[in-house]
Amino acid sequence: xxxxxxxxxxxAQRVAPSRPNVLRNRTLTIKPGKHLFLEGDPADRIYEVASxxxxxxxxxxxxxxxxxxxxxxxxxxxxxxxxxxxxDCDALMPSTLVVHRRAALEGANGDPALHxxxxxxxxxxxxxxQDHFMMLGRKSSIEKLASFLIVLNSRVGEPLGEYxxxxxxxxxxxxxxxxxxxxxxxxxxxxxxxxxxxIAIDHVNTxxxxxxxxxxxxxxxxxx
Amino acid sequence: xxxxxxxxxxxAQRVAPSRPNVLRNRTLTIKPGKHLFLEGDPADRIYEVASxxxxxxxxxxxxxxxxxxxxxxxxxxxxxxxxxxxxDCDALMPSTLVVHRRAALEGANGDPALHxxxxxxxxxxxxxxQDHFMMLGRKSSIEKLASFLIVLNSRVGEPLGEYxxxxxxxxxxxxxxxxxxxxxxxxxxxxxxxxxxxIAIDHVNTxxxxxxxxxxxxxxxxxx
DNA sequence: CGACGCGTTGATATGGCTCAAGAGTGGTGG
DNA sequence: CCACCACTCTTGAGCCATATCAACGCGTCG
Numbered sequence: 001x002x003x004x005x006x007x008x009x010x011x012a013q014r015v016a017p018s019r020p021n022v023l024r025n026r027t028l029t030i031k032p033g034k035h036l037f038l039e040g041d042p043a044d045r046i047y048e049v050a051s052x053x054x055x056x057x058x059x060x061x062x063x064x065x066x067x068x069x070x071x072x073x074x075x076x077x078x079x080x081x082x083x084x085x086x087x088d089c090d091a092l093m094p095s096t097l098v099v100h101r102r103a104a105l106e107g108a109n110g111d112p113a114l115h116x117x118x119x120x121x122x123x124x125x126x127x128x129x130q131d132h133f134m135m136l137g138r139k140s141s142i143e144k145l146a147s148f149l150i151v152l153n154s155r156v157g158e159p160l161g162e163y164x165x166x167x168x169x170x171x172x173x174x175x176x177x178x179x180x181x182x183x184x185x186x187x188x189x190x191x192x193x194x195x196x197x198x199i200a201i202d203h204v205n206t207x208x209x210x211x212x213x214x215x216x217x218x219x220x221x222x223x224x
Numbered sequence: 225x226x227x228x229x230x231x232x233x234x235x236a237q238r239v240a241p242s243r244p245n246v247l248r249n250r251t252l253t254i255k256p257g258k259h260l261f262l263e264g265d266p267a268d269r270i271y272e273v274a275s276x277x278x279x280x281x282x283x284x285x286x287x288x289x290x291x292x293x294x295x296x297x298x299x300x301x302x303x304x305x306x307x308x309x310x311x312d313c314d315a316l317m318p319s320t321l322v323v324h325r326r327a328a329l330e331g332a333n334g335d336p337a338l339h340x341x342x343x344x345x346x347x348x349x350x351x352x353x354q355d356h357f358m359m360l361g362r363k364s365s366i367e368k369l370a371s372f373l374i375v376l377n378s379r380v381g382e383p384l385g386e387y388x389x390x391x392x393x394x395x396x397x398x399x400x401x402x403x404x405x406x407x408x409x410x411x412x413x414x415x416x417x418x419x420x421x422x423i424a425i426d427h428v429n430t431x432x433x434x435x436x437x438x439x440x441x442x443x444x445x446x447x448x
Numbered sequence: 449c450g451a452c453g454c455g456t457t458g459a460t461a462t463g464g465c466t467c468a469a470g471a472g473t474g475g476t477g478g
Numbered sequence: 479c480c481a482c483c484a485c486t487c488t489t490g491a492g493c494c495a496t497a498t499c500a501a502c503g504c505g506t507c508g
Contacts, residue, residue: 058354058355058357058358060358060362060444060445061444061445062445064358064362064363064445065362066357066358066361066362068354068357079347079350079351080347081344081347081348081350081351081352082351086351086354086355087354105343106340106343106344116330119329119330119343119346120330122343122346122347122350123303123304123305123346124305125350126303126305126346126349126350126353127303127305127306127310128305129350129353129357130282130292130310130311132357133282133290133292133353133356133357133360134282134284134288134290136357136360136361136404137290137360137401137403137404138284138288138289138290138404139288140495140496141495141496171453171454171455172454172455172456173454177361179361180360180361180362181496181497182496182497182498183454183455183456184455184456184457184496184497184498184499185495185496185497186455187455187456187457188456188457188496190455190456191456191457204454204455220284220285221284221285221286221288364463364464365463365464395486395487396486396487396488397486405464405465406464406465406466407486407487407488408464408465408466408487408488408489409463409464409465410487411486411487411488411489412464412488412489414487414488415488415489427473428472428473428486428487
């Protein structure tokens with residue numbers, strides 16, 4: 001990919017890894033707001049998230065946005081289905097990534113252990129997306145948000161004192177675009193969960209899970 | 225196929241007999257209404273659809289249903305993320321499948337060409353699901369249905385006389401569960417497209433695309 | 449200090465859901 | 479060949495969950 005192409009339409013600044021850097025150093029750091037790649041970019045790298053959080057998005061011409069996934073440590077982004085990326089990817093926090101060539105996944109003659117790790121990541125992603133479908137297509141706003149918090153808690157929740165704490169590095173708008181809602185509805189639904197004492201909210205972006213079981217029931221659509 | 229809004233169609237991906245691997249590759253036929261597997265079944269087989277149409281579904285305890293994908297010839301179903309299937313799979317038409325062990329995808333020491341074919345199918349599925357997300361999360365009912373018909377037409381539409389014809393082997397309820405709508409809304413939306421002469425409907429389950437361009441515009445949310 | 453972005457809350461609008469009734473459609477048996 | 483039944487599809491009326499529009503508070507930044 002002979003970097004330093006001048007794509008003028010990119011408003012946000014792009015991470016432009018110098019070629020030698022990428023090839024020798026297999027890790028990369030990226031700052032919040034910076035794009036790792038954009039939809040339509042040639043897809044010749046696959047990234048494993050080592051730290052931080054990424055955001056994968058798809059946008060329509062009229063601006064409607066869907067957040068496809070949040071990439072947490074252990075996740076892998078950039079799976080190529082053809083020669084190009086089909087989503088935008090940027091960082092929500094300072095993040096470090098392990099960089100692989102697409103050949104590491106597709107080629108037969110690379111590192112077999114790495115190949116297997118990437119393959120498994122792809123299969124896990126398929127599974128995770130299937131859950132996401134049910135959420136987008138069939139759940140109410142409160143079920144969506146509860147499901148989201150549960151998944152996030154199981155991934156990155158921290159026991160702190162009596163309760164699990166979940167940091168939310170993304171905005172309400174990001175959550176809305178992930179769940180297929182509006183920011184207003186996300187905000188109201190947080191309030192609803194907070195008023196019913198299922199969660200508490202600390203500094204806007206940290207959720208404290210007060211009643212994990214109740215949250216689980218809500219996520220699964222049990223009536224109260 | 226994993227009906228979606230874009231079409232990463234690669235003819236090379238079609239079920240190709242490549243090599244008479246009779247011992248490892250079995251074929252299987254399955255009748256409409258019969259299940260290939262259920263959620264929770266041990267996942268030790270991967271299936272390539274050779275003919276017919278499959279339906280992958282996820283159901284919640286209270287009966288809410290999400291159709292994850294329709295499996296058309298060339299598609300692959302049953303990707304394992306752990307030891308179990310995470311969806312139900314049944315047939316909408318008499319279908320024939322090529323059966324592989326999961327080791328064909330995960331094992332390192334099998335048929336490399338087969339391994340590659342299955343891997344590519346998995347990557348295509350990830351891409352297709354990303355389109356599906358946008359559809360579920362952010363599109364109106366008419367945009368959803370238009371997108372659905374366009375993808376189906378590009379996959380299995382048949383030029384017949386002046387127009388493309390698309391057979392729908394699934395019920396309105398299936399379409400609804402795929403698009404995150406109700407059957408009533410799907411029906412009304414069909415009527416709407418029919419009354420505006422964008423499509424015609426023949427015998428309930430065959431759609432004739434009268435104005436492909438108009439359909440495309442609707443799918444992408446352009447105003448009239 | 450003002451401007452801006454983000455989050456919350458309120459008032460209102462509306463797209464799609466729910467409930468209900470009819471109209472095809474296909475299968476079965478007399 | 480028709481009568482009947484079960485099932486799917488369509489259509490209508492009303493309602494509700496969520497979107498939309500709008501205002502405001504709060505924290506941050508220049």
